[in-house]
Amino acid sequence: GENVEQHPSTLSVQEGDSAVIKCTYSDSASNYFPWYKQELGKGPQLIIDIRSNVGEKKDQRIAVTLNKTAKHFSLHITETQPEDSAVYFCAAGITGGGNKLTFGTGTQLKVEL
Amino acid sequence: NAGVMQNPRHLVRRRGQEARLRCSPMKGHSHVYWYRQLPEEGLKFMVYLQKENIIDESGMPKERFSAEFPKEGPSILRIQQVVRGDSAAYFCASSPQVNGEAFFGQGTRLTVV
Numbered sequence: 604g605e606n607v608e609q610h611p612s613t614l615s616v617q618e619g620d621s622a623v624i625k626c627t628y629s630d631s632a633s634n635y636f637p638w639y640k641q642e643l644g645k646g647p648q649l650i651i652d653i654r655s656n657v658g659e660k661k662d663q664r665i666a667v668t669l670n671k672t673a674k675h676f677s678l679h680i681t682e683t684q685p686e687d688s689a690v691y692f693c694a695a696g697i698t699g700g701g702n703k704l705t706f707g708t709g710t711q712l713k714v715e716l
Numbered sequence: 717n718a719g720v721m722q723n724p725r726h727l728v729r730r731r732g733q734e735a736r737l738r739c740s741p742m743k744g745h746s747h748v749y750w751y752r753q754l755p756e757e758g759l760k761f762m763v764y765l766q767k768e769n770i771i772d773e774s775g776m777p778k779e780r781f782s783a784e785f786p787k788e789g790p791s792i793l794r795i796q797q798v799v800r801g802d803s804a805a806y807f808c809a810s811s812p813q814v815n816g817e818a819f820f821g822q823g824t825r826l827t828v829v
Contacts, residue, residue: 609758645822646720702749706751706758706759708757
């Protein structure tokens, strides 16, 4: 089955700096890669996703890149703000397979003033 | 349009009791997914259901766990004879179609004492 690894497990940045979280996956059939933000006591919230027919996608301060050959994808947050502090999860899945996603173990991002 | 509603938010059960977790998907969503999150870990897929059908239960433990999504009413995740290892946060997600964006509920935090 699919295996998703995520690094780093914790990340501390100064407000205004950029944050990068990296994930690798094992199943070459995976073609859907969402990123979720989870705040304490809440459910995961989809913040951006990318499908394997594109290499990069951007939405305001958030961007995701995908390298299918190397089987890795990354989340980039620019101009970080305190409200970006949360746990971020990457995931991988196969379109046509429903939303059966394999999640990474999460990155605790802390944006310090 | 209300989001995915899960109840209860917190559930305490003694070892050997039964736990019933409920999930009402977003209006118009006919696909429901259950995930389990252990402390400090990512979400693990359990089961994918459509109305009255279990599509994929490859992540469900073989014993004590069952799920249903009846024609009327919420989806139910049932855990019989709970053990301490069942203590976790259980999240439900729903989507309007098989490859649509999955929206997560707030989760039910089960504690087995």
